[in-house]
């Protein structure tokens with residue numbers, strides 16, 4: 001698969017992306033487009049925490065609240081790391097809940113490794129759609145979850161596993177099922 005998806009080259013890819021920070025703007029655009037065309041669908045956007053270091057995310061956050069995008073639901077994969085190191089060192093995001101709230105968003109936190117919890121939080125945020133506030137689920141996760149030597153080494157972000165490492169990773173993931 002490509003590292004950066006290209007529209008039309010893979011099924012289900014609706015936009016050419018790869019430059020971090022664009023997805024939330026795209027989500028706002030989908031909501032506004034729906035409004036113009038008389039549709040009423042929800043839009044979900046998955047954000048990275050390192051991605052939130054990009055200024056465009058905060059322009060989109062501001063506009064989503066301004067345009068009352070109540071059906072826009074973001075999920076933030078808060079794994080505390082980006083490509084080059086810990087978020088807290090590269091560009092600290094805390095206080096993160098307060099930041100999103102101050103931008104006019106409804107914020108809940110979840111255990112990002114627990115699908116029951118994520119589903120419960122999705123149901124919770126749907127209830128506040130009529131207020132017009134966009135919502136975000138801050139999902140606490142571990143980068144590389146389930147593969148011990150990847151969990152402890154963020155430099156795997158941009159490195160392929162060697163064949164023996166891939167084998168070990170498969171074993172660990174299978175054992176946890």
Ligand SMILES: Cc1ncc(C[n+]2csc(CCOP(=O)(O)OP(=O)(O)O)c2C)c(N)n1
Nearest residue numbers: 018019020048049050051077079081082083
């Ligand atoms: C605008 C831009 N800057 C830099 C990069 C290079 N880059 C790719 S992934 C990444 C880190 C992303 O971190 P995060 O959003 O936390 O993703 P995750 O931890 O889920 O891998 C960076 C800096 C990029 N793709 N786009």
Ligand SMILES: [Mg+2]
Nearest residue numbers: 049050081082
């Ligand atoms: Mg991250």
